[in-house]
Amino acid sequence: MPGLAPPVADERTALLAFLAQQRQGLRVTAHGLTDEQARTPASASELSIAGLIKHAARCERGWTDLVLGRDGALVPAEDEPDGSEFVLGPDETLAGVLARYEEAARATDAVIAGIADLGRAVPVPPGMAWIPAEVAAWSVRWVLLHLIEETARHGGHADIIRESLDGATLYPLLAAAENWPDPWFQPWRPPVDRA
Template structure:
């Protein structure tokens, strides 16, 4: 693997390649975390890396329901709080959320593969205050660009959370998670705790 999106031949390939790249970077922020670290909220908000991955999977599924015509409703009601979405539900684990995110992204890719025209209209749900009231539809192209934007924004959140937790930064995490050959960056490794050092002595 590599740290940047690969060369692309056309618009569809470019949109999917850059979306895939942002997904990889979001997943990499979870590499090597314990369950406790995955749900840690070291900033002033309730955001955690596990919660962000949970949210990203939900976003992909919500947008694809609109794209595929399975729903015309907003992804959530206007008065519904974001907070429960970013917090652990009973039985949820970081590993389970990562696996579910992989499944959600595969569903998106499969759905987009079946759409010949990226200019096809996607109805704008009514009654969502941050959606334009004067627009009837977006295009599939617009939805893919929005998913890139959304994933990149939350990947940035996850970067800050991860650096706050243990100082790890993205490219060393990717080098470790993807086993880059001859990486320019020293692959991330978990720190040796004082307890481990003492027991080794």
């Protein structure tokens, strides 16, 4: 059924399928937008659809780096110390941010495919203010569940922003982006320019 994660046979497949579904929900909020629309905040915050996708890509890379034990995992990039990871820079494009997100997703999926035990410990980096001091490690499973949670949260933010921009909502956008046969929703169409 379009718009839902496919049936799954095991835990790993389920976690990756639901993460893929949430990624697609976030990506599709950008369907049919120009760079300018994608960088436009639609509320009191400076969040934009492109900024949320940019952030999701960085987070996914950071969590994958943590699973692999790479130095600097989850540390803000030196060129984005103030939260600008949520803002599309003047030289960035929506297509570029979407490509980085796809690259991060492929990397995560490949890393997870190579880990035999989802219960394997993932040591917590020291000194992170947002991590409870008593937590020494998560599991790979926990990291995947957190990525699903984080992606779903930002997908919800992006849904609201998109609806504020042009009235488009998730299922009509999915029907248009994925070319659903016999859709239950009228596929989204770009608004007719009345100028």
